[in-house]
Structure formats: C-alpha cells, structure tokens
Amino acid sequence: MTSPAAPSSTLILLRHGESTWNDLGLFTGWVDVPLSEKGHAEAIRGGQMLKETGLLPDVLHTSLLRRAINTAQLALDEADRHWIDVRRSWRLNERHYGDLQGKDKKSTLQEYGEEQFQLWRRSYNTPPPEISDTNEYSQAGDPRYADLGDAAPKTECLADVVVRLEPYLYGPIADDLRAGKVTLVTAHGNSLRAVVKLLDGVSDKDIAGLNIPTGIPLRYDLDADLKPITPGGVYLDPDAAKAAINAVANQGR
Numbered sequence: 336m337t338s339p340a341a342p343s344s345t346l347i348l349l350r351h352g353e354s355t356w357n358d359l360g361l362f363t364g365w366v367d368v369p370l371s372e373k374g375h376a377e378a379i380r381g382g383q384m385l386k387e388t389g390l391l392p393d394v395l396h397t398s399l400l401r402r403a404i405n406t407a408q409l410a411l412d413e414a415d416r417h418w419i420d421v422r423r424s425w426r427l428n429e430r431h432y433g434d435l436q437g438k439d440k441k442s443t444l445q446e447y448g449e450e451q452f453q454l455w456r457r458s459y460n461t462p463p464p465e466i467s468d469t470n471e472y473s474q475a476g477d478p479r480y481a482d483l484g485d486a487a488p489k490t491e492c493l494a495d496v497v498v499r500l501e502p503y504l505y506g507p508i509a510d511d512l513r514a515g516k517v518t519l520v521t522a523h524g525n526s527l528r529a530v531v532k533l534l535d536g537v538s539d540k541d542i543a544g545l546n547i548p549t550g551i552p553l554r555y556d557l558d559a560d561l562k563p564i565t566p567g568g569v570y571l572d573p574d575a576a577k578a579a580i581n582a583v584a585n586q587g588r
C-alpha cells in the first residue's frame with residue numbers, strides 16, 4: 336500500500352463574509368458593495384479559525400473588491416497576520432453578472448422561471464445579457480479597470496472566469512505556493528468555484544452543483560504538481576460549511 340503524498344504546499348481559500356447585497360438577495364458581480372454586519376463577524380470568525388488551527392498565512396491574494404479586501408483584513412488582523420505581503424488582481428474578482436447586476440434574485444426567478452434562472456446562475460457556458468455602459472451598476476470608467484480597456488468584461492459565464500483566472504492561479508499564486516508560503520486567497524463565490532474546478536478537475540457539468548459558503552476557510556494541501564492531497568479540500572468548520580452551502584444553493588427561493 337502506498338501512503339498518501341506528503342503535502343508540499345498549503346492554499347487557503349476564503350470567500351468574503353456576507354455582503355449587504357447577499358443579505359438583500361441581489362445579483363452582485365463586480366458591484367463593489369460592503370460587508371454586512373453579519374459578514375464582518377464572519378470574517379473575524381474566519382480569522383479565529385485560522386488562529387485556532389495554527390494555519391497562519393504568509394501571503395495574501397485578493398480581488399479588487401472591498402468585500403474580499405476587507406474580509407481578508409479583518410481575518411488576518413484576528414490571526415495577528417495583518418502584516419503579510421498582499422497582491423491584488425481583477426482576475427480574482429467575482430464573475431461579472433452582466434445585466435443582472437443589481438437585480439433581485441427572487442423576482443428574477445419569478446420573471447424568467449427556474450430553468451433560465453439556473454442557467455444564468457450556475458450553468459458553465461451561458462452568460463447573462465451584457466450590461467450597458469449607462470447602467471448604474473456598470474463598471475465602465477472605473478479607474479481600477481482602466482488598464483483592461485476593451486477587454487473589461489460586460490458579462491461572464493463561469494467558463495470565462497476560468498479562462499481569466501487560470502493564468503493568475505498558475506502564475507502568481509503558484510509562485511508563492513512553490514516558494515513554500517502558506518497562501519491565502521480571499522475572493523468570491525464564483526471566482527472560488529473556478530479555482531476549485533481547476534484544482535480538483537471538476538467537470539463542466541458537476542461544477543453546477545458546487546457552492547462556496549461565506550467566511551469559512553477551505554484548506555487545500557497540495558502536492559508538488561499543485562494537485563490536492565484531499566480532493567475538495569477541507570473546511571475548517573465542516574458543519575457550519577454544510578449548512579451555509581445549502582443556503583447559497585437555495586438563494587432566490
């Protein structure tokens with residue numbers, strides 16, 4: 336019998352705590368909403384879990400959105416790791432939700448029906464309609480995306496997120512992992528689904544059923560080829576994760 340491979344590096348994935356728009360049940364995407372009070376507490380609790388388990392990050396990667404940035408700051412402060420190096424990238428941003436940004440999930444489900452709602456929310460290849468530059472929830476003209484020019488998305492499906500995220504996961508994040516750094520990635524429900532898809536090799540079909548809870552660190556020990564030792568990783572609080580995953584899956588109902 337061969338024994339399991341010894342981990343070569345550790346990656347921690349942390350979805351931001353609940354945002355004000357998660358609380359209101361609105362499609363969010365690239366709209367830069369803050370954490371709710373509950374989300375604030377979840378971020379601190381996430382940091383406590385890191386501290387309690389002795390899982391102390393050496394480096395942080397975040398998206399460019401404040402719900403991820405502030406979650407990381409709160410969690411790291413709680414774990415006394417507020418001082419570690421940080422890199423940020425638009426490639427870790429939430430999936431751009433196109434014209435659905437700012438719309439109520441429940442009313443969208445009622446208006447378009449279950450099949451279309453699920454296609455937009457969880458299918459791999461179907462993006463929502465594009466957002467227009469004049470929509471109040473468009474990111475046109477936002478200085479943080481100026482360098483992207485015409486490449487800035489106006490909608491995305493999960494497949495698009497996988498394409499824009501892959502070079503960052505196997506570039507800057509992999510560089511830190513290969514340097515032996517415990518690497519924390521604080522990002523979003525759908526950008527982290529893309530990370531999990533890439534790491535675990537989840538099929539285009541099966542990824543539809545995978546949801547990530549807010550504020551609960553997910554630990555991946557990886558081998559030298561960055562393959563997970565335990566497929567799917569391990570949540571630091573598995574019971575809380577289970578309940579929260581169901582709640583995400585049932586949004587809009």
Ligand SMILES: O=C(O)[C@@H](CO)OP(=O)(O)O
Pocket residue numbers: 357361362363364365429430432456524525583586
């Ligand atoms: O609105 C969003 O941007 C995402 C994450 O909150 O929602 P969903 O889980 O419906 O993809």
